[in-house]
Amino acid sequence: MNEYYFNYKSSGPDKPGVILYFTFIMSLSASLLLCVLANGLLAIFSFLIAIILFINLRKRMHHKIRQKEHIITSENDFSCIRSRKIAYRNIIHIHVPVEEIGALGSDIYERYKNSDIDLPYLNFTITMSSGEKIEWILNEWGGFYNSKKDFETFFIFLVEITTKIHQLYDTGHIESRYLKILDQNGDWNL
Structure with a gap:
C-alpha cells in the first residue's frame, strides 16, 4: 500500500477567471468615469476598492482551480x-x-x-x-x-x-x- x-x-470551467477580469474592467471603467465626472478623491477610493476586489477574486480563483x-x-x-x-x-x-x-x-x-x-x-x-x-x-x-x-x-x-x-x-x-x-x-x- x-x-x-x-x-x-x-479541469472545471474557468468561470471565476471570466468573472474576475470582467469585474476588474468594470470597476476600473467606473473609477475612470468617476474621475472625469466627479471628485478625484472618490475616483481614487473606487479604484482602490477595484484593486482590493481584484486581489480577493484572484486568490479565490487560485484556490478553486488548484486542487x-x-x-x-x-x-x-x-x-x-x-x-x-x-x-x-x-x-x-x-x-x-x-x-x-x-x-x-x-x-x-x-x-x-x-x-x-x-x-x-x-x-x-x-x-x-x-x-x-x-x-x-x-x-x-x-x-x-x-x-x-x-x-x-x-x-x-x-x-x-x-x-x-x-x-x-x-x-x-x-x-x-x-x-x-x-x-x-x-x-x-x-
Missing part, C-alpha cells in the same frame, strides 16, 4: 479524494500525453524554454467501466498550480497503476520500461 500527495489544476490530491493504492484498487475506491479491473481507458512528457524522452521543455510561450499543462485521464472519468492536469516542470515534485509524485503513481493493470491483463511478460501498457499515442483501452 502506497500513499501519494500532490497538487494539480482542476490537492491524496491517493492510496493497494493490491487490487486505489482511492482518491475525488472518487471512491477504484478497482484496477474496472479501468477501461487511460490517456497519458506521452509525446509531451520529458521523462519519456520529449524535447518539449527545450522548445518552450527558448520561446515566450508558457509551458503546457498535461492532461491525464482514467475512465472506468461505469463511464466515470478522473482527470488530473499537471505541468511537468512546475507551474502556478503544481510543483515539479508534485508531477514526480504523480508520475510514480501513474507507473504503479499501469504496472498493476499490466500484471492484471498480461501476467506472462514483466517488462522494465515505464508505462508499459500504453501505445505510442499514450492510450490504453481494455
Whole structure:
C-alpha cells in the first residue's frame, strides 16, 4: 500500500477567471468615469476598492482551480479524494500525453524554454467501466498550480497503476520500461 500527495489544476470551467477580469474592467471603467465626472478623491477610493476586489477574486480563483490530491493504492484498487475506491479491473481507458512528457524522452521543455510561450499543462485521464472519468492536469516542470515534485509524485503513481493493470491483463511478460501498457499515442483501452 502506497500513499501519494500532490497538487494539480482542476479541469472545471474557468468561470471565476471570466468573472474576475470582467469585474476588474468594470470597476476600473467606473473609477475612470468617476474621475472625469466627479471628485478625484472618490475616483481614487473606487479604484482602490477595484484593486482590493481584484486581489480577493484572484486568490479565490487560485484556490478553486488548484486542487490537492491524496491517493492510496493497494493490491487490487486505489482511492482518491475525488472518487471512491477504484478497482484496477474496472479501468477501461487511460490517456497519458506521452509525446509531451520529458521523462519519456520529449524535447518539449527545450522548445518552450527558448520561446515566450508558457509551458503546457498535461492532461491525464482514467475512465472506468461505469463511464466515470478522473482527470488530473499537471505541468511537468512546475507551474502556478503544481510543483515539479508534485508531477514526480504523480508520475510514480501513474507507473504503479499501469504496472498493476499490466500484471492484471498480461501476467506472462514483466517488462522494465515505464508505462508499459500504453501505445505510442499514450492510450490504453481494455
